[in-house]
Amino acid sequence: MSTPSRILVPVDLMEGSQAIVDYAVALAQPFNARLEVLHAWEPPQYVAPDLLVAAPGWNPQPLEKMALETARESLQKFMASIHSASAVTQRMEVGEPASAILRVAESGGFDLIIMGTHGRRGLPRLLMGSVAHKVISRAHCPVLTLRVPEAK
Template sequence: MYESILFPTDGSDGAAAALEHAVDHARQYGATLHVLFVADTEAVHTGMVGEEHDEVPRSEMVGEEHRQEQPSGLVNEGHEGAGAAVEHGEEVVGEATDAIGDDVAVETAVVTGTPYERILDYADEHGVDLVVMGTHGRTGLDRYLLGSVTEKVVRTADVPVLTVRMTE
């Protein structure tokens, strides 16, 4: 039934809970398990610093810390942070792969972008039959304010998505 299963992970406890289910399904169906980490480029701060004129204040698009130090133009303080996020992703994927064992075929990837979009792109590009994801189980205002990668994937994926709620 399933030949290719995608396990997107962020290294959280919720993802760890979902890994067991992903591995069980891969074993049961003899499927390849794809372990994916998305380095979130939305978390990288990019903005414009406006020029100072006699009566025109600098742009309000960046924090106070940039106003005295940066010339006019584009500020991307996340360039170094993106590299660190990719490095962290490689560690997370490595830890997940170590936990899987040798009896499951595994493919790994670390990509950058908007997490839910890249998860959906990866699923399409690799012919994934099932996505297995963890969820933190937030409800109400927390879920609304924080958003949920898992929820966006569930709502927009073309394949089944198995969600595993993190237990305390």
């Protein structure tokens, strides 16, 4: 098995994402591996894509566009908090998270995926699914999962 040279780190930008990236940075350094932080944003399915948001003095814009821009800003803010001597890039994809992660991992030639898992069980897992489980079962490369620290 070869050492990793390209590592994909999917994040949901929730609490615990910073710990996942910090771990990935520490793991990548001895191998001089490049990291790419990926945020897969899924449009809300309960909101019509053409629903407009307007207020006096604003140009009306679709709610989905505003939400996507907010997600981009959140990713930029998150990336600003990362301190690494290794090469760390960022990427944002729109779509169902597991599918987006798998698509990027394969098309980008990544040899390792490091991602968090919330460790949901029972009904919450059934209702929300497990992105990590879907990625593990279909990825073309090894997947290292880390338990996301619980919110305090």
